[in-house]
Amino acid sequence: MSDQFEKKPPVTTTDAGIPATSDEHSLSVGPNGPLLLQDHYVIQKMAQFNRERVPERVVHAKGSGAFGYFEVTADVTKYTSAAFLNTVGKRTPVLLRFSTVAGEQGSADTVRDPRGFAIKFYTEEGNYDLVGNNTPIFFVRDPSKFSDFIHSQKRMPGDDMRSSNAQWDFWSLSPETIHQVTFLMTDRGTPRTYRHMDGFGSHTFMWINAQSEKFWVKYHFKTEQxxxxxxxxxxKAMTAEDPDFHRRDLREAIDKGDFPAWRLDMQIMPFADAANYRFNPFDLTKVWPHSDYPAITVGRLVLDRNPENFFAEIEQASFEPSNMVPGIGPSPDKMLLGRLFSYPDAHRYRIGTNYLQVPVNQPKSEVHSYNKDGSMRYRHNGNQPVYAPNSYSGPQANPNIIEPGWETDGALVRSAYTLHAEDDDFGQAGTLYRHVLSPEDRDHLVNNIVNHMSQGVEKFIQERAIKLWYQVDPDLGTRIAQGLGLAISLQVEEVK
Structure with missing residues (x-):
């Protein structure tokens, strides 16, 4: 018999630490009498049970994660003053959460969907959150369209079912989505495991060095597996065999010491290059060709510890792109700027005003804040002032920290990306189809698109979508039209 059965068990208590008299029976007047309100232990158990769930994430609801470390392997101090990147060999604790995007908590892991790749670095300067995906691009480039995009991918209000028709309706009316949809419809839309896929920061970010020089950067985490x-x-077969396949695979790999790892490669663009680059480098629907900005390896990320309590450490984990340490800042990427507000606002709603006091979200560095009160707060200011400026030695901001801004013309505009020679929506998707995918990959892409568009998508939406695929590549458009049984023979110039 194992030690756990030989040990004398502890006494059950209420959540206030008071010993309980029974684990099985309620307090009543006689064996068949009414239950008594004074049985506070049973009342606590029932009331707590009713409140076990918090609202699930609107997107990225189903996921998993693990803890580990990030190690610097190259000197990048000429690009950034971020302390956790300032020394080769330096290690920073991390939490990495993987997820599907559109499905609910109980959905299957292996459905066709992008995968979230969110990292929390517990640095000495505070938490740095890099919230990305397993794709280097995204469906839309403006936060104004984000909620509409998600609505089109989630359940419809009338029948509470997901709709391929709604998906393709939105995609075919939004040409900027075509690059990401191309990626999604390849086999990379169904990764075998979380361990066998890359991760990307996706957005363009700013790095700032100690001399206040600025650089535009992109993060690429390349799987070593x-x-x-x-x-x-x-x-599809795995969704029936094991809906938790990715979650199980990650936990079992770490449990047996097969620690997954990723190499961090960075693309770095000189600050001045952005103004005259051939397309807008802040457009989230595009990648930077590596021929223009080759990636350099700067670090390694390793996962070596599973969570002990999934709800406490993974479900309650919060990630927010606005958490940027000194030496790192945002770019003019509109989607990134929208997420700076959206993510922390979602956490306040979902897990409470003081979500950053949940242990998994607490920074390793000290917190000196003028915030106070709110539900579930336990870190307090004592007799320290809760306002600034003050005369009582309260914390003071550091004006010497480099502000992560960029020069603008001061104009407030609502505009699309139309300033560069190659700001079209189809060129890079076409390059992916013609020059990156193998013949087998192209066959799978066509079959996946045809199968997906055959699932209740109305004919006029199919026709509109095919016009976009023709602009990606005439061969691709022709093959999809043939697969759908549509008599469309448009030339590229006729649909532009």
């Missing part, structure tokens, strides 16, 4: 994907058929 190698890229492995399911085919569409394999992914």
């Amino acid at each position: 190698g890229i492995e994907n399911f085919t569409d058929a394999e992914a």
Whole structure:
């Protein structure tokens, strides 16, 4: 018999630490009498049970995660003054959460969907959150369209079912989505495991060095396990065999010491290059070609510890792009700027005003804040002032920290990306189809698109979508039209 059965168990208590007299029976007047309100232990158990759930994330609801470390492997101090990156060999504790995007808590892990790749670095200067995906691009480039995009991918209000028709309706009316949809419909839309996929910061960010020089950067976490994907058929089969396949795979790999790792490569663009680059470098629907800005390896991320309590450490984990340490800042990427507000606002709603006091979200550095009160607060200011400026030695901001801003013309405008020669929505998706995908990958792409568009998508939406695929590549458009049985023979110049 194992030690856990030989040990004398502790006495059950209420959540206030008071010993309980029974684990099985309620307090009543006689064996068949009414229950008594004074049985505070049973009342606490029932009331607590009713409140066990918090609202699930609107997106990225189903996920998993683990703890580990990030190690610097190259000197990047000429690019950034961030303290956690200032020494080769330096290690910073991290939490990495993976997720699907559109599904609910109980959805299957292996459905066709982008995968979240969110990292919390517990640095000596506070938490740095890098909230990305397993794709280097995204569907839309303006936060004004984000909620509409998500609505089109989630359940419809009338029948509470997801709709391929709504998905393709939105995509076919939003040409900027075509690059991400191309990626999604390849086999990388169904990764074999979380361990066998890359992760990306996706957005363009700013790095600032100690001399106040600024650089535009992109993060690429390249899996050391190698890229492995399911085919569409394999992914669908696994949804029935084991809906928690990715979650189980990650936990079991770490439990047996097979620690997954990723190499961090950075693309770095001189600050001045952005103004005259051939397309807008802050457009989230585009990648920077590596021929223009080759990636340099700067670090390594390793996961070596599973959570002990999934709800406390993964479900309550909060990630927010606005958490940027000195030496790192945002870019004019509109989607990134929208997320700076959206993410912390979502956490305040979902897990409470003081969500940053939950242990998994607490920074390792000291907190000196003028915030106070609110539900579930336990860190307090004591007799220290709760306002600034003050005359009582309260914390003071550091004006010497480099502000992560950029020069603008001061104009407030609502505009699309139309300032560069190659600001089209189709060129890079076409390059992906013609020059990156193998013949087998192209066959799978066509089959996946045809299968997906055959699931209740109305004909006029299919036709509109095919016009976009023709602009990506005429061969691709023709093959999809043939697969759908549509007699469309448009030339590229006729649909532009």
